[in-house]
Amino acid sequence: MRAVGAILAVCSLWLFSAPAMAEKRVALVIGNSAYRNVAKLSNPANDAAAVAAMFKSAGFDTVESKLNLTVGELRKTLRDFGNRSRDADVAVVYYAGHGIELDGTNYLIPIDATLETDADVLDETLSLDRVLFAVEPAKQLRLVILDACRDNPFAKSMKRTIASRAIGRGLAKVEPSSPNTMIAFAAKAGSTASDGDSKNSPFAAALVNHLAKPGLDLRKAFGFVRDDVLKATNNAQEPFIYGSLGGNDVTLVPAASVAVPAVDQDAAMRRDYEFALQIATKPVWDSFVSKYPSGFYTDLAKAQRDKLAAEAARIEATTKAKAAQEQQARLAIEGAKAAEQAKAAEQAKATERARVAAELTKKAQEEKVAEAERLKAVALAKAAEKEAERTKAAEEARVAAEAKATAEQRAKEEKVAALATPADKSDQQGTVDLPRSLQSELRRVGCNTGAVDGNWNAAAQKSLDLFNKHSGLKLDVKIASTDALDAVKAKGSGICPLICEHGFRADGDRCTKITCRAGYEVGDDNACEKIVVKKPTGKGNEPRRKRETSERAKLDAAPEKRQRATEPASTGRPAHCGSTGASNANNYIGNIMAGNTRC
Numbered sequence: 001m002r003a004v005g006a007i008l009a010v011c012s013l014w015l016f017s018a019p020a021m022a023e024k025r026v027a028l029v030i031g032n033s034a035y036r037n038v039a040k041l042s043n044p045a046n047d048a049a050a051v052a053a054m055f056k057s058a059g060f061d062t063v064e065s066k067l068n069l070t071v072g073e074l075r076k077t078l079r080d081f082g083n084r085s086r087d088a089d090v091a092v093v094y095y096a097g098h099g100i101e102l103d104g105t106n107y108l109i110p111i112d113a114t115l116e117t118d119a120d121v122l123d124e125t126l127s128l129d130r131v132l133f134a135v136e137p138a139k140q141l142r143l144v145i146l147d148a149c150r151d152n153p154f155a156k157s158m159k160r161t162i163a164s165r166a167i168g169r170g171l172a173k174v175e176p177s178s179p180n181t182m183i184a185f186a187a188k189a190g191s192t193a194s195d196g197d198s199k200n201s202p203f204a205a206a207l208v209n210h211l212a213k214p215g216l217d218l219r220k221a222f223g224f225v226r227d228d229v230l231k232a233t234n235n236a237q238e239p240f241i242y243g244s245l246g247g248n249d250v251t252l253v254p255a256a257s258v259a260v261p262a263v264d265q266d267a268a269m270r271r272d273y274e275f276a277l278q279i280a281t282k283p284v285w286d287s288f289v290s291k292y293p294s295g296f297y298t299d300l301a302k303a304q305r306d307k308l309a310a311e312a313a314r315i316e317a318t319t320k321a322k323a324a325q326e327q328q329a330r331l332a333i334e335g336a337k338a339a340e341q342a343k344a345a346e347q348a349k350a351t352e353r354a355r356v357a358a359e360l361t362k363k364a365q366e367e368k369v370a371e372a373e374r375l376k377a378v379a380l381a382k383a384a385e386k387e388a389e390r391t392k393a394a395e396e397a398r399v400a401a402e403a404k405a406t407a408e409q410r411a412k413e414e415k416v417a418a419l420a421t422p423a424d425k426s427d428q429q430g431t432v433d434l435p436r437s438l439q440s441e442l443r444r445v446g447c448n449t450g451a452v453d454g455n456w457n458a459a460a461q462k463s464l465d466l467f468n469k470h471s472g473l474k475l476d477v478k479i480a481s482t483d484a485l486d487a488v489k490a491k492g493s494g495i496c497p498l499i500c501e502h503g504f505r506a507d508g509d510r511c512t513k514i515t516c517r518a519g520y521e522v523g524d525d526n527a528c529e530k531i532v533v534k535k536p537t538g539k540g541n542e543p544r545r546k547r548e549t550s551e552r553a554k555l556d557a558a559p560e561k562r563q564r565a566t567e568p569a570s571t572g573r574p575a576h577c578g579s580t581g582a583s584n585a586n587n588y589i590g591n592i593m594a595g596n597t598r599c
Helices: 002-021 044-057 071-087 120-124 128-135 153-157 202-210 218-232 263-279 282-291 296-334 338-425 427-444 458-471 482-489 538-557 559-565 581-594
Strands: 025-031 062-067 090-096 099-102 105-108 141-147 181-185 240-244 504-507 510-513 520-522 528-530
Touching: 025 044, 025 071, 044 062, 044 090, 044 141, 044 202, 062 071, 071 090, 071 128, 090 128, 105 128, 128 141, 128 181, 141 202, 181 218, 202 218, 218 240, 263 282, 263 296, 282 296, 296 338, 427 458, 427 482, 458 482
Parallel strands: 025 062, 025 090, 090 141, 141 181
Antiparallel strands: 099 105, 181 240, 504 510, 520 528
């Protein structure tokens, strides 16, 4: 029953803490830095990033961060965030950038605003009321933080359509109409805020330091923010909040709840029992029993209290017996009457019996306490044994898990090594076969008309380049790579138009030989052309005349040889060798040309 009670207590604790844990919190963070028509702001983008990171670390369910929004984008972003706020408990909007106040109304300025006149404010900006409308569906807290009180450059150049129209410095004071709504300004109404000299503005830096502290009330958190900003700006900038909250603490991040284990009650009882045992008085035990009406240590406390009561009864009985004996002795000494002595003797016996009974009672209580202490020691020993077994089991499980992980890692490494070994052995063969395979695949898709010989030459490179052009890829044509082979394999047939050699024409997916009728032949453009027979001309004798002129020049240069050529036939040479004159020279040259060189 005690265990059931402990379980019910833990369940009750969990149930009461569940609503706080179940709160849904959503946040929208906007940072406008890159203004198009005025000087850019350096910090809003950095401030938005820091605040968004703060909300995420605080455990918000949704944190949406937007930078440099135009008027259309800003309007859509607020509309979408309003839809997300419908089922939220807490909704927060943070805006960093330029803002403007016109006739007592505050507006957020998107990056594409020009604001040439005061009338443009209504068309090119979004009012603060639009932001409040986006957070209004939240059930418990609606928070808007405006880091938009900077010195506004639009206000200086803006033309007023009505001279009396007010354009304030900074933002105007606001009074939220819906309950549990808070609006925080980086600087109070009518004043401007500093953008800061560091990465973040003083206001954003203070928000990050204090706003998301667990269990810290928002009003106190913004108080800390105010103190930090005043200190950082030498009291030149004072943040301000508008709106009202109830009497209970309102936190942006709930305080961390620590579940108390069921055994903590027994631990507290044991600690208090040990303290009471050191004093061991009846009032102390009464107080312990009153604090802990039931439980194992309550029974021990009652036994200790009963032991003290028995000891007190024993002491009282002993005292009475001693007094009766003294009374009996006194009467005997004084010579009292026998009746009085008998009465005193009877009283002495009665008190002695009471003393003995008290002694027995004390002894019984001591035995009861000893038994209770023994049971306590047994219970503690069993608890220690169970804890040791639990620790041992946990250690064994850890060792087994580590051993399993080590075995799995070793098996994985062995598997990788086993897979890697055959691949290493086949690297050389794959390198040899790769060009041939690529050439074959290029021929399959109609991009290779050369030989499939494994030689990655200019023709093969041209084929791969042709594949690139018709497939839209940019494969390296200088080498035959596996990437190229995989790319070609992935394509169906007919990627490239069929290219045939000279004398052949494409016929479907094959090349057929071109046949011309008689008297015609295949021309350079694979068209049948008429065969033209060229007639011989007188120019064909020109080489011979050139040779005769050359020989004649040689004879003129060698008179002795010419003289020998004119010797009579009696010398044994042919008759034509003995001829003289110009005709003889011509005959000699003719003989030489005919191959007769005996002269």
